[in-house]
Amino acid sequence: MGNPFRPTFGVTPPVLVGRDEQIEAFTEALDDGPGAPGRAMLFSGARGTGKTVMLNALEDAARLRGWLVISQTARSGIAAEMRDTQIPDLLHRHVSGIVRNQLSGLTVTSPVGGLGVTRLRVDDHPEVASLRSRLEILTDALAEHDTGVLITIDELHSGARRDLTVITQTVQHLFREEREIAFLAAGLPHDVAALLDHPGTTFLRRAEHYALMAVTDEEVREALQVPIEDNERTISAEALDIAAAGTRRYPFLIQLVGYHTWRADESAAEITAAHARQGVKAATRRLGRLVHEPALNSLSEVDLRFLLAVAQDDGPSRMQDIARRLGVDASYAGQYRRRLIAAGLVAPAGYGKVDVAIPYLREHLRSRPVRELT
Ligand SMILES: Nc1ncnc2c1ncn2[C@@H]1O[C@H](COP(=O)(O)OP(=O)(O)OP(=O)(O)O)[C@@H](O)[C@H]1O
Ligand SMILES: [Mg+2]
Known part of the structure; x- marks a missing residue:
């Protein structure tokens, strides 16, 4: 018998536990039609909490319902790739020749296209408009079959902010037009938090946000x-x-x-x-x-020193002890605390306390070679 377990990032486990709530909310939203809140979801969680696997499970659920899926990992250039490669591919494979011709007409005549032109607003970004017009052709064609398009974006981070702005604004328009479209995204907590602060991606704030955590x-x-x-x-x-x-x-x-x-x-x-x-x-x-x-490798020396000070305690640490160990004042220590919370390495643990946030990180820090302690 082969080993059934799958300790590999992004690979679906033999039994996916603790995710029924989200899967149900999402599939219900697909069945309920445009406007259902579960059609836009955002997942955040530390490394290895199962974000990618969650997206994969929801993509499978959508495919089972006949939906087409555009799956992406956040990086610069993905908005153009969706517009110029992924959507034309889907049209080619799944949609009749008539619609395909509309698309090629669109490509040749103008990036904005004839379809949906009356609905465009003057403040529309040309990139939003063109991605949007192609998704409109695709969703129009799929509407005949009572299905739609799911867009998923994994590994959200601010480096891809420009593309994420184009994509989320496009999806927002299509939601407003009550089209058959759904949107899922996932990322590490501090990357998600940074994007939620950014005005270009307001749409993300309206998505149902699930912090993926430990299962029971x-x-x-x-x-x-x-x-x-x-x-x-x-x-x-x-x-x-x-x-x-x-x-x-x-x-x-x-x-x-x-x-x-x-x-x-x-x-x-x-x-x-x-x-x-x-x-x-x-x-x-x-x-x-x-x-x-x-x-740990991505941390600055001072951040690492803060973490090592936390790891000295067997349970949650009092911030005043941490400040004392580091020889700094409370507000200075507070700044590190905030940074490491954002990085997902420590978590608040009651008033004035912090604790390590990743399993076995305390033990790992304690067993690191001494030269790295300085
Ligand atoms: N609900 C679950 N039940 C059982 N195993 C799971 C579950 N979720 C994830 N796993 C397993 O955990 C591992 C990590 O999952 P995944 O790659 O989805 O994490 P991630 O949050 O996307 O991590 P990263 O931040 O590195 O991208 C995989 O081996 C996966 O099979
Ligand atoms: Mg992942």
Whole structure:
């Protein structure tokens, strides 16, 4: 039997747990028609909380309903790519020749085109207008089949702000025209927060915003046990306790712990407590390499020092202790606190307190080589 777990970013897990609420809200919104609030959703969450996998699941749900999907990762140039490549491709593959000719006519005559010209407003950006007119042709054609277009954008960040402005303004127009269109986007919390502050992307603020977080203990157990039993092995009650606790309810760790617990001894029919212990240990080591180190590498020296001061405590730290350890005043320490909260590395933990925000980051910081402490 092959290992059923999928500890790879962007790869759908064997059992996707804890996401029924969002999937249901989205599919209901597709069925309810234009104007349903769940047709625009925004997901934020730390690395490995399952943003990409969430988008994939919703794309699949849309495809099952006959919707076409335009899937993108935020970067500069995607608005033009959608307009010039992805939409023409979809038209070519799914829409009749008559409509295709409209599109080629449009390309030749003018970027604004004849369709929808009366609806254009003077403040329209030419790029918004042209992307919009193509999406109008596509949604017009799909309307005959009672389906629509889903646009998804993963890895939102402010570097792609210009393109995101063009795309979100376009989608906003199409929503207003009550077309069959849906929009989903996802990103790390501080990237999403930065974009929400930007006036060009106001539309994002109206989307239903879900902060993807830890799943429940029960869901973790299901996500571990079901793939094991589906693949003709069993896991003892004690082993399941150990493996589940080891994940700290963090989606990426469900897959990592599952994967390494499974492979501890593939010849054994039952996964034992010893296998689970070994699995958790191997998983946390890899987490350090895959998640903690990349996050720490992007920090400035002072930010790192703040984090190390937090990691000295076994639980939430009092800000006054942190300031004392760093030899700085409270308002100075407060600035680091805000920056690291925005980076998703620490989280507020009650009045005047902070705590590390990623599982095992405390342990990882404590075990880092001493030379990096200075
Ligand atoms: N709900 C879930 N149940 C079980 N496993 C999950 C769930 N969500 C995500 N995973 C697993 O966690 C890992 C990370 O998922 P994903 O790549 O979607 O995270 P992400 O939030 O997009 O991370 P990044 O910020 O790095 O892009 C994958 O191995 C995926 O299979
Ligand atoms: Mg991702």
